[in-house]
Amino acid sequence: MTYIEVKGKIEQLKQQVEAQGGLNSEQLQKLYHKFRLECNYFSNxxxxxxLTKEEIRGLITGVVNVSNKPLQDLIEIKNHDEVLNEMLGDGLVEAHLSEKYIKQLHMRLMYAEDVESxxxxxxxxxxxxxVKTYKGDVYSYVAADEVKAEMKELLNRTNEAIDYILKGKKYAPHPIDVALNFHVEFLKISPFEKGNGILARMLSNQILIAFVYTPFWVTDTEAKAYEQYLADVMCYxxxxxxxxxxxxxQIMRSQQMIVDIQEGKSIEESEKFYNQIELMKRKLKEKEEExxxxxxxxxxESVFAHSIRPLFTQVESKVQESFTELFDEIKGSYTLKSASNGGAMGFLGGGGSSEKEVDLDGSITWKGAEYLQATFSLKAFKLIEEAQPIELTLTCTFEELTYIVDLGNGTVYTKEYDQQLxxxxxxxxxxxxxxxxxxxIHAM
Structure with missing residues (x-):
């Protein structure tokens, strides 16, 4: 089915529900419990x-049976459920969005322990x-200094579209179009340092619920296609x-659940052995991630882009800014050491290595890379004639599972390859x- 056809089917299901007189309070409670369970689990x-689906089910029903789980995971599920429960309640849901509201929602949904976060x-x-796309490319979201202006434009467009719908204008967009366009544009900006995916789904669902449409959630089996389609739109x-x-x-799936409840059908999948299977899948995923x-x-290449290059360039800029008036010449140079095959050592079964100077803004070949070293040279100190040059190094070593930044004075920082400095x-x-x-300088 095409997108237009699916929207048409959703409208048919809504009309079918209305023709049958809607749901009674018991049926609504069952439906909302299902929506909360699925949205809480899959979005987080x-x-x-x-947290597993069974653990989230317990939290929703008040039967808490969770052990050995991070406090952050527990609090974020609790926060997410509170917001979702409010949206699904009997009160009127506001369709319009504002910068103030979105920031407050981020504070409600996310949890942080350290002061900076x-x-x-x-x-x-x-x-x-x-973000790294499924094709291996690194896609840059909207720059931090452009977020405020971009979000203002997005909110203006979205609220204008909502006004068109509420006023019943002839060329008003479909509410699902508004919710999904907002979803994509919000993720293109990704205005927060963390939690953008959760916020995008929650806010899009808020628009849907405000116009009496059911929420969506992306299941594990749908996630790969969702991420690929999203990358195609944003990056390609x-x-x-x-x-x-x-x-x-996914919206049609949740709308169908209302019809099923009206007809007395079960909307719960078979839960037998579900938790055990889910745990095994998680363990397999963790093993594959490791x-x-x-x-x-x-x-x-990824570590260089998100951590090493910014580190080296910022340090060089800081050295230049701090000491340029005291030295005639300040220079940063960068050397890559790589393992090399062939030659006498390679023929005998040993391993050779080569070093070459690289340009941080140029193309770098990472095959066999052992470390990338920055050397900061300061020559001709102006307060002492014929002063010896000062030379300091900053080295990033690439181990099997981690990269290590070594200041040369006993201070090191160790990170896994998916962790940013x-x-x-x-x-x-x-x-x-x-x-x-x-x-x-004092030692001269």
Whole structure:
């Protein structure tokens, strides 16, 4: 079925429900419980939440039976369920969206323990963020300094479309079109440092519920297609038809549940052995993820893009800014050491290596890379004639499972390949390098 055909089927199902007189309170309670269970589980598990469906079922019904799970996972499920329960309640749901409301919703849904992360709850991102697509490309979301303006435009467009619908204008868009367009455009911006997927789904569902449509959720089996269609639209100028068609079918699925309840059919899948199967799937996924984090050219390229290059360029800029008036020449150079095959050592079964200077803005070959080293040279100190040059190094070593940033003074930072260097760490490294230069000056 095409997207347009699915929307037509949804309208038919709605009319069928209305013709039968809707649902009684007991049926509504059963329906809302199902919607809460599915939305809570799938929206959060796709973002890494570890609670199983059975554990979430217990939290919803008040029978808490959860052990050995992160506090963050528990609180975020609880927060998500509270917001969703309010939307599904008897009260009127506001269709219009505002910057203030979205920021407040982010604060309600997300949880943070450290001070820096807490400060970012309900705040637009302050640093750029990226995502790796299914084709292996790195896609940059809207830059941090453009978020406020882009969100203002998105909210204006969305609220204008909502007004057209509420006023019954001739060319008003379909509410599902408005919800799904908002979904895509919000994710293109990804205005927060974390939680953008959860916010996009919640806000899109809010628009749907406000216009008396049922919510959607993306199941494990649908996730791959959803992510691929979303990437096609955001990154490769693809049409929205496939993505909208998929999500519309998810809306139709939840709408069909209302019809099934009216007809006395069960809307619960067989739960026998469900939890055990789910746990085994999670363990398999964790095992596969661990294997996928092993050093590779793809991981090195990713780490370089999101951590190493920003680190080296920011440190060099800080050194230049701090000491340019004190030295005639300040230069940063970058050396890549890679294992090489062939030659006498390779023929005898040993391993050789090669070093070459690289341009951080150019193309880098990561095959066999062992480390990337930054050397900061400061020459001709202006307060002392014929002063010896100062030279400091900052090295990133690539191990099998981790990359290690070594300041050369005993301080190291170790990260897995899917972990980014925090802005506070980058700043601390820059400060440490500058402090080492000051010490070297005093030692002259």
């Amino acid at each position: 598990s796709s973002e890494g939440n570890s 807490k400060q970012m709850l309900g705040q637009w991102k302050v640093k750029d963020n990226t 100028e693809g049409t929205k038809d496939d993505l909208f068609g998929l999500v519309a079918q 294997k996928s984090k092993v050093k590779s050219e793809e991981w090195l 925090e802005e506070t760490v980058v700043k601390a490294i820059g400060d440490a390098i500058c402090e080492a230069i000051v010490k070297a």
